[in-house]
Amino acid sequence: MKRLFAYVAFVLLAVSAFAQQTITIGFTVSKTGSLNVDSMEQYRGFELWRDQVNSAGGIKAGGKTYKINLVNYDDESNSKRVQQLYSRMILQDKADFLFSPYSSGLTATAAVVTEQFGKIMLTTGAAEEKTYKLGNRYLYQMFAPAADYLKTALDALKTKDPKANVAFVYEDSAFSVAVVNPAKAYAQQLGFKVGFDEAYAPNTTDFSAILDKVIASKATVLMGGGHYADGSTLARQLQARKAAMKMIVLLVAPDSPQWVELGDAGQGVMVPSQWEPQTAFKAQYGPTGTAFDKAYSAKYNTPPSYESAGGYAAGLILQRAIEQTGGTDTAKVAQALNGTDITTFWGRTKFATAQNDHGLQTGHSMVLAQWQKDKAGKPVKQVAWPPEAKSANMVYPIH
Amino acid sequence: MSGTLASLIDGVLVGCIYGLSAMGLSLIWGVMDVINLTHGAMIALGMFGMYLLFSAFTINAYVLLLPVIAAGFLFGVAVYWIAVHWVIGRPILLSLLSTFAVNMIIIGVGTAVWSTSPYNVNFNLPGVTMGRYTFTGNHIAAAIAAVVIALALQLFLYRTRLGKAIRAVAENREAAELMGISSAAVLTIAFGIGIALAAASGALVSTLFPFTILSGSAYELKSFVVTVLAGLGKPFGALVAGVLLGLLEGAVTPLIAVSWIPLIEFGLFVVVLVVFPRGIFGGATA
Numbered sequence: 001m002k003r004l005f006a007y008v009a010f011v012l013l014a015v016s017a018f019a020q021q022t023i024t025i026g027f028t029v030s031k032t033g034s035l036n037v038d039s040m041e042q043y044r045g046f047e048l049w050r051d052q053v054n055s056a057g058g059i060k061a062g063g064k065t066y067k068i069n070l071v072n073y074d075d076e077s078n079s080k081r082v083q084q085l086y087s088r089m090i091l092q093d094k095a096d097f098l099f100s101p102y103s104s105g106l107t108a109t110a111a112v113v114t115e116q117f118g119k120i121m122l123t124t125g126a127a128e129e130k131t132y133k134l135g136n137r138y139l140y141q142m143f144a145p146a147a148d149y150l151k152t153a154l155d156a157l158k159t160k161d162p163k164a165n166v167a168f169v170y171e172d173s174a175f176s177v178a179v180v181n182p183a184k185a186y187a188q189q190l191g192f193k194v195g196f197d198e199a200y201a202p203n204t205t206d207f208s209a210i211l212d213k214v215i216a217s218k219a220t221v222l223m224g225g226g227h228y229a230d231g232s233t234l235a236r237q238l239q240a241r242k243a244a245m246k247m248i249v250l251l252v253a254p255d256s257p258q259w260v261e262l263g264d265a266g267q268g269v270m271v272p273s274q275w276e277p278q279t280a281f282k283a284q285y286g287p288t289g290t291a292f293d294k295a296y297s298a299k300y301n302t303p304p305s306y307e308s309a310g311g312y313a314a315g316l317i318l319q320r321a322i323e324q325t326g327g328t329d330t331a332k333v334a335q336a337l338n339g340t341d342i343t344t345f346w347g348r349t350k351f352a353t354a355q356n357d358h359g360l361q362t363g364h365s366m367v368l369a370q371w372q373k374d375k376a377g378k379p380v381k382q383v384a385w386p387p388e389a390k391s392a393n394m395v396y397p398i399h
Numbered sequence: 400m401s402g403t404l405a406s407l408i409d410g411v412l413v414g415c416i417y418g419l420s421a422m423g424l425s426l427i428w429g430v431m432d433v434i435n436l437t438h439g440a441m442i443a444l445g446m447f448g449m450y451l452l453f454s455a456f457t458i459n460a461y462v463l464l465l466p467v468i469a470a471g472f473l474f475g476v477a478v479y480w481i482a483v484h485w486v487i488g489r490p491i492l493l494s495l496l497s498t499f500a501v502n503m504i505i506i507g508v509g510t511a512v513w514s515t516s517p518y519n520v521n522f523n524l525p526g527v528t529m530g531r532y533t534f535t536g537n538h539i540a541a542a543i544a545a546v547v548i549a550l551a552l553q554l555f556l557y558r559t560r561l562g563k564a565i566r567a568v569a570e571n572r573e574a575a576e577l578m579g580i581s582s583a584a585v586l587t588i589a590f591g592i593g594i595a596l597a598a599a600s601g602a603l604v605s606t607l608f609p610f611t612i613l614s615g616s617a618y619e620l621k622s623f624v625v626t627v628l629a630g631l632g633k634p635f636g637a638l639v640a641g642v643l644l645g646l647l648e649g650a651v652t653p654l655i656a657v658s659w660i661p662l663i664e665f666g667l668f669v670v671v672l673v674v675f676p677r678g679i680f681g682g683a684t685a
Contacts, residue, residue, distance in 0.1 A: 031514070032510065032514040032515040032516060033515045033516070034515075034517070036514065036515075036516040037516070076515065077515075172658060198656050198657065199656070199658065200657055200658065201657075201658050203617075204657075205517075205608035205609055205610070205614070206413065206607070206608055208409040208413065208538075209406060209409065209648065209649070209652035209657050209660075210652075210657055212402055212405045212406045212409060212532065212652070212653070213402060213406075213652070213653060215402065215405070215531050215532060216401075216402030216405075216653070229517045229609065232609075233517075233608065233609050236519075240523065240526065240533070240535045240537075241526070241532070241533045241534075241535065242526070242528060242533040243533075
């Protein structure tokens with residue numbers, strides 16, 4: 001009988017030891033709804049990171065090896081679902097760490113829950129600064145903040161057309177407003193005329209009225225958009241209505257490989273990008289940009305967008321913090337993240353640690369990409385700005 | 400051309416679509432006293448009907464309107480016998496609940512099949528350019544199609560025996576039955592036509608803008624405004640009211656942000672209900 005008890009105790013200990021060697025990371029994905037395209041790309045980044053870590057045996061930390069278990073649910077691009085699901089992942093699925101949903105709006109909702117439970121959440125696809133200025137302690141932003149998005153585009157425009165008349169047409173969402181408000185001030189500071197400025201409702205599909213106003217304003221440059229659904233529609237209608245802009249810069253949407261489906265309507269359009277395969281950073285940790293690009297393209301049969309790269313990089317940064325800590329203790333991993341200052345294929349990552357902006361990204365920088373045609377006439381996305389990072393000259397004017 | 404004139408023309412073009420989408424709601428409301436809450440879902444099904452047909456045949460999208468209308472009619476007849484016939488003549492709450500349930504079923508199945516990601520019908524007709532403004536060929540063609548369908552319905556209601564029977568049932572069902580008109584058959588056909596009109600408007604919208612299975616609800620709301628403007632059960636009045644609503648949108652958008660438009664439209668909705676409870680065209684039903 002004693003032997004039986006000893007055997008059972010041994011098996012229970014073995015099972016318990018095995019269970020401890022899995023790290024559960026929870027997040028929601030917008031598998032449906034207006035954020036579907038961008039969110040799925042981010043999800044693939046998480047997924048590729050998990051597959052590569054697990055196939056290499058797991059994360060080795062503190063003498064143990066941890067396999068990654070991703071738990072995720074469809075948030076339907078809906079913040080109410082996000083609130084319920086992040087609670088569920090923490091309470092029922094016992095997630096050790098969280099990744100953010102896609103978009104600033106959904107992330108702001110998720111952050112309320114993760115902070116309430118004292119859980120670390122690495123945010124990606126969430127650039128709005130406000131969420132990181134609320135005294136949160138366990139939130140870490142991978143993306144360069146929203147204020148940086150159109151700064152590069154305006155700097156580039158200044159070299160081509162210093163007196164341009166700029167129209168800002170953007171989605172009335174937390175992210176787009178956080179991008180455009182500082183951009184308007186910066187445009188005026190650079191001496192541009194802001195000829196038109198209007199936000200549209202997030203589910204807008206008919207831009208006729210707004211485009212009539214843009215044309216009436218005699219603007220020559222259009223900047224704005226929001227996410228994939230509205231951005232792609234806006235680009236289509238700009239072309240259909242022959243609104244001959246010299247420069248079109250849209251947020252997020254043109255970064256998706258799906259943008260090629262727009263055909264001529266997508267040509268010449270620019271996108272502020274958090275990362276492009278051409279940006280060759282010397283990685284101090286993790287794969288090179290080329291290796292990531294190759295692995296991603298092989299797995300998904302499409303090139304990675306910056307949302308995908310951001311997803312993978314979030315995993316990488318968390319992995320490094322766990323390795324440094326030697327375990328999964330929240331306070332220790334948070335301490336390691338606070339001290340992070342590293343360059344990966346994604347670029348530099350460093351988080352603010354002051355109480356009033358804890359977790360805000362301070363190390364990462366952005367580039368401006370443009371859809372151009374290669375010699376064979378095939379659409380390709382090139383890095384057009386800044387000059388030190390460009391892979392092709394910026395095409396201006398596009399019409 | 401001035402921006403205001405361009406905006407007014409855009410308003411008229413899109414107003415024709417509003418009018419067509421409201422005609423189905425108005426016809427059903429007027430003939431059988433049923434507020435059809437499947438209206439938005441049927442508009443969305445019309446969008447997907449056009450998408451599927453265009454993906455399969457890749458011919459002129461406006462030719463594909465005919466099979467969408469036919470399918471809409473048959474689906475409407477089926478829905479009538481499944482969910483509406485049993486509540487005709489009973490308290491209006493029952494028909495509201497019944498059609499709302501059908502609406503939820505369609506949206507649920509549609510979400511499972513197509514998700515809520517946007518779809519496009521990639522069909523483009525050359526547009527008309529006037530000065531700096533271009534009006535897309537699809538907008539013009541869709542507006543023309545809407546007017547043609549509305550005129551055809553008007554001719555049907557006023558020039559054919561069946562159309563007159565529908566109007567007779569709308570006026571006084573018992574008297575119509577005494578004249579030998581089968582009200583069950585007439586109501587079935589009227590409901591089928593109402594759904595066919597909703598599907599047609601959805602099919603036309605799908606050639607203009609991206610859509611999801613949830614997109615019909617926006618047009619359903621506009622349909623209510625248009626129906627109240629026109630007066631219940633006035634299909635052709637609905638077309639005129641739709642154009643007026645489009646004109647209103649076109650007139651105010653140069654002056655205010657587009658996001659304020661719904662506030663103005665629903666404000667108008669309340670004003671018309673209070674000042675003209677029978678609609679701006681007043682009078683009797685279809």
